[in-house]
Amino acid sequence: MGASKKLFIFGLLLFVSVFAFSNALKFLPKDYSAILYIPDVPKAYEEFKALPIGQTLLADTGIGLESLVRGVLEQQLLSMKYTLDDFDLFSKEMLVVIDKDGNMTVVLGPVKSPTKVRKVLESFLEAETLKKVKFTENYFIYSDVQVGGGKVPANLLSNLKGNLGVTYSYVTDGKITFEGYGYMRIENNALTFYQKLDAKTADAKNVLKTLQNTKPIDIFADKNVGGDLLLFVNRPIPDVLRKTFLDALASNFNITNVNATGVMYLSADVGAAVSALLSTDTQTGNSKSSQTTPQVSISAYSVVFGTGFKMPAEVKKYVTIGSEKYGVLTTENGMESYILIKNDRMITYTVNPTKYKPGDRTFFTSIYDSKYFMGIFLNFEPLINTMLGKKVKSSAVFVSYIEGDSIIQKGTVK
Structure with missing residues (x-):
């Protein structure tokens, strides 16, 4: 057999083997801009769980978040006469897609029984969220747009080798175009993410120079x-x-229908909320008379810059705090957000502004670099210290910055 024929057969086998488990990609919407594809969610989870950070956060020898989530889920399933096998939403593939207009699509599955999975989801998700959920060919699909019809990027599947997941981005407005691939893998005892977006046009390169030189x-x-x-x-x-x-x-x-500049920031105290939830749950468990489900709000504060902001239509209540008038947005489960509109910004608190207290910012300032134009910093150390009584350096950090004619996006969970 000739070398070229052997190569063809090898390529064909690789193509068939890859597409054998890539059914989720059939739901790629047209005009997508960004893709994250994980072909084997359980494998990715187990590899993360085996890391020191995974053991600390998930295992019973650590904080035990896995048992906590499993316990809540099993309790709900038991009330419905279901088992964990009936809720197999995360047992196969995951596809996350963002289109050119910022609409998100999430595909999970396939599941054995869409009817059962949907009934379970109805117990946890709000009605507005459920309106965007459907099941097609046993796949869970959450989307605002028509799915299917999108072409799989040429090198997406070949980049899966040695990686837990792959990414692809193609963002363009006709004159400004960026394109690139990325990966998610285990490296140096950490879960890492890397993506490089290359400027494909002269206008895109000029945009990067302007972005880099903007204070x-x-x-x-x-x-x-x-x-x-x-x-x-x-x-x-x-x-x-x-x-x-x-x-x-x-x-x-x-935040919709506004002239947003893109400049924004949000800070929150997640660890304190989780600790409070676990503490409340323990107290509730010890109280036979308790008939209510504990609710704990994450204390968060956000600022979005722009013009033309309007109160969300869902806001029906207003309060005056100091000299400022806040709109109060209440969710179906009773959680409240306080929204303040100014000429050039929109400010939101998830607790009453008079009760809001910012947490320590040392972690933020220790890793912040002004070259990063976008980022997410999450410090696990306070949560671990509260739950286990020991200080462990642990965090999740995702940043974007400019390098030459490219945008570099990097992430580390360790």
Whole structure:
């Protein structure tokens, strides 16, 4: 057999073997801008769980978050006369897609019984969220747009070798175009993410120069910034990038139909909320008379810069605090957010502003670099210290910065 024929057969076998488990990709929407594809979610989870950070956060010898989540889920399943086998939402593939307008699509599965999985989800998700959920060919699909019809990027599947997941981004407005692939893998006892987006046009290269030379805002001049979670974009970014990387997030914060510059930041104290939830859960468990499910809010504070902000239509209540008028947004489960509209920004608290106290910001300032134009910092150390009584350096950090004619996006969970 000739060498070229052997190569063809090998390539064909590789193609068939890869597509044998790539059914989720059939739901790629048209006009997508960013893709994350994980072909084997259980494998990715087990490899993360085997890491020191995974053991600390998930295992019963650590904080035991896996048992906590499993316990809540099993309790709900038991009340429905189901078992864990009936809720197999995360037992196969995961596909996350963002389109050119910032709409997000999530595909999970396939599942054995869409009917059972949907009934379980109805116990945990709000009605508005469920409206975007459907099951097709036993796949869970959460989306605002028509799925299917998108072409799989040429090198997406070949980049899976040696990686737990792959990414692809293609963002363009006609004149400004960026494109690149990335990966998710285990390296140096950490879960790592890397993606390189190359400027494909002269206008894209000029945009990067402007972005690099723009002075970032001073996030830490705001005394309300603190805690263990920080999300930021510290300078105006082009619309083509904002739509792909920010609009999906912004819509979840009721920030729509505004002239947003892209500049924003959010800080929160997640560890304190988790600790309070576990403490409340323990007290509830010891109280036979308790009939209510404990609710704990994450104390968060966010600022989004722009013009033309309007109160979300869902806001029905207003309160005056100091000299400022806040709109109060109440979710179905009774959680409240306080929204303040100013000429150039929208400010949101997830607790009453008079009760908000920013957490420590040392972790943020120790790793922040002004060259990062976008980032997410999450410090696990306070949570671990509260739960286990020992100090362990642990964090999740994701940043974006410019290097030559490319955008580098890196992440580490360790």
